[in-house]
Amino acid sequence: MPEKYHIETRPIPPRRPRVGKYGIVDWREDCCRCHNCVKKACIYDRHREETNYIRNLTDVDALFFDCMGCFSCVQDCAKGLLSLSLNPVYENLGNAYWTPEIIRTTWLQAETAKIPVSGAGYKGRFSGPGFDAMWTDMSEIVRPTRDGIHGREYISTSVDIGRKPAFLHFEQGELARPIPALVDLPMPLLIDMMPDQYRLSRLEPAMIKTARKTDLIALVDYRSLPKLARSQLRHVAFYLDQGVKMPDADMLRQTRLVEIADGPDVAERIDAVKQIHPEIVAVVRVALTSDGVERAVKLAEGEVEAIHVVADLQGNEVGAERPRFIKDMIRKIHRDLIENSRRDEVTLIAGGGIALAEHTAKAVICGADLVSINLPLLIGLECHLCRRCEPGGSCPAKLEQVELDYCVGRMTNLIAAWHGQLIEVMGAMGMREIRRLRGDVGRAMFFEDLEEQTFGKLFTSGS
Ligand code: SF4
Ligand code: SF4
Ligand code: SF4
CATH class of the missing domain: 3.20.20.70 (Aldolase class I)
Known part of the structure; x- marks a missing residue:
């Protein structure tokens, strides 16, 4: 078997503040200081990251927009003080073809070299113009022997x-x-x-x-x-x-x-x-x-x-x-x-x-x-x-x-x-x-x- 094609990678973090789609607006006023504040429950730890980000702010024109938009904290806040906002910079990325989603996905891949995972969280359309009017056959997805990326079977891309x-x-x-x-x-x-x-x-x-x-x-x-x-x-x-x-x-x-x-x-x-x-x-x-x-x-x-x-x-x-x-x-x-x-x-x-x-x-x-x-x-x-x-x-x-x-x-x-x-x-x-x-x-x-x-x-x- 020929040697497997492998590319050496390492994470390369962004030089600029991340341009995500969502940010959280926290009205703070009337907060009842709950013992189990929903902010602590964010599984992506975004509220703490935002606090650190603001502490070390270097670019005043770039706010923290890196929330994953899961709505968990927004829905569960006891006083309804949190709301989700859309980042206008994100919405202005690219154009109708090179959409903000494509640009953000590309940034993440260039940072981590990992495959983007959307899974059940995929929020996009299922068809559209261009390549989106084409669906690939995924009927073999459940067969474990076909799992080439984890090395069980050699899949040639030459x-x-x-x-x-x-x-x-x-x-x-x-x-x-x-x-x-x-x-x-x-x-x-x-x-x-x-x-x-x-x-x-x-x-x-x-x-x-x-x-x-x-x-x-x-x-x-x-x-x-x-x-x-x-x-x-x-x-x-x-x-x-x-x-x-x-x-x-x-x-x-x-x-x-x-x-x-x-x-x-x-x-x-x-x-x-x-x-x-x-x-x-x-x-x-x-x-x-x-x-x-x-x-x-x-x-x-x-x-x-x-x-x-x-x-x-x-x-x-x-x-x-x-x-x-x-x-x-x-x-x-x-x-x-x-x-x-x-x-x-x-x-x-x-x-x-x-x-x-x-x-x-x-x-x-x-x-x-x-x-x-x-x-x-x-x-x-x-x-x-x-x-x-x-x-x-x-x-x-x-x-x-x-x-x-x-x-x-x-x-x-x-x-x-x-x-x-x-x-x-x-x-x-x-x-x-x-x-x-x-x-x-x-x-x-x-x-x-x-x-x-x-x-x-x-x-x-x-x-
Ligand atoms: S859950 Fe809402 S009201 Fe309670 S501490 Fe957190 S932000 Fe304040
Ligand atoms: S919406 Fe979800 S990802 Fe965003 S800050 Fe709240 S819990 Fe975290
Ligand atoms: S299009 Fe040109 S000016 Fe705009 S971000 Fe890219 S490299 Fe910079």
């Missing part, structure tokens, strides 16, 4: 990037054509470049170091290459935008993967890279604009080894008035490749809108081999996704003062938590290998399909 030949050619008992190079990653995750509006100088070195720590690969724009140690190059893939010159040959030979922007000369640029380093795997980056799906399918008909399709930050089709969501675009590409008998030959990487660990599993079920992420790593550094990332702007996460070790630790914790969740979800589905989950839509239910099956006949015209 994936390969590269072209796989449909069949092997032999001549006189010998392989007539060499097998193309493959890049093996221990989990289906590529660390993508930060979008331009969030590119902070300190992030790139941290992302590269995180890639090394987690044995993954970070994409780095070759135009803004930071100083790199030779040992880091194995965990770096240069991104060559249109018009960018070929990378330094010596550096390129130390890498395993390169990503090239799609364009009219993409085939020649791949050839030029392969002239320098024949063993490198070349990925073509395709923006999921209105013709992105068709372009990805067309590229796969040629000799392209891997395609990285990228939607916008919300997972939507780029520039469309009524955009398709990434899960639907992945499904379309996957199905078209199957129809063209090309699916097993090319690797499909999907990016844009991958905000939670469960989105990785869902994107793979839709047909991606692996996903790329960027914003979750930034959010893990206590970013509020407030879109005020200009030089000299007031960053609520104070990211301009951040230490490299803190960034690498939090990013590593987040990836470890996602890996744990991926194993959990695969165990619950009875899957032992992520490669086999690709395109297995029988492992999920889609809201649109269920709605159509249930109500389609009732509400379609002519019925």
Whole structure:
């Protein structure tokens, strides 16, 4: 059995006061000093923590909002003096897609590297737009032998990037054509470049170091290459935008993967890279604009080894008035490749809108081999996704003062938590290998399909 993939983690507490959803308002007046005050009974000890917090207050603009919202003290106070309040800062986090819940969950995972547990306390909706319109099959959850995270069964999350030949050619008992190079990653995750509006100088070195720590690969724009140690190059893939010159040959030979922007000369640029380093795997980056799906399918008909399709930050089709969501675009590409008998030959990487660990599993079920992420790593550094990332702007996460070790630790914790969740979800589905989950839509239910099956006949015209 291969050695189990394991990421070393350690708790990294936040640098800033926690931004929780709830706070407790304590009116105090008329308090009857009960012997068994409900504040002492808070199982999270939040009332005592609040007192300590106020004693050591450093930022006057940040109040204590870390109550878990269980209502116990509010309901049981003998005089009804306590009430729950919503934190306005929490409500303003992120946007409609990157919701405050997603941001807070990401912060907790980046702090602890643990899987968030909601259990019976889950207060959210059971369906919604985007990935929330998809439910994974958890029918094997009760089988203890499937419990991969605790080591009773090995669940593989490894994936390969590269072209796989449909069949092997032999001549006189010998392989007539060499097998193309493959890049093996221990989990289906590529660390993508930060979008331009969030590119902070300190992030790139941290992302590269995180890639090394987690044995993954970070994409780095070759135009803004930071100083790199030779040992880091194995965990770096240069991104060559249109018009960018070929990378330094010596550096390129130390890498395993390169990503090239799609364009009219993409085939020649791949050839030029392969002239320098024949063993490198070349990925073509395709923006999921209105013709992105068709372009990805067309590229796969040629000799392209891997395609990285990228939607916008919300997972939507780029520039469309009524955009398709990434899960639907992945499904379309996957199905078209199957129809063209090309699916097993090319690797499909999907990016844009991958905000939670469960989105990785869902994107793979839709047909991606692996996903790329960027914003979750930034959010893990206590970013509020407030879109005020200009030089000299007031960053609520104070990211301009951040230490490299803190960034690498939090990013590593987040990836470890996602890996744990991926194993959990695969165990619950009875899957032992992520490669086999690709395109297995029988492992999920889609809201649109269920709605159509249930109500389609009732509400379609002519019925
Ligand atoms: S339970 Fe309510 S009234 Fe009693 S001591 Fe606590 S806060 Fe005061
Ligand atoms: S609502 Fe629950 S978590 Fe919050 S302070 Fe009261 S007892 Fe503690
Ligand atoms: S919190 Fe800081 S890093 Fe995050 S979006 Fe706002 S200004 Fe940018």
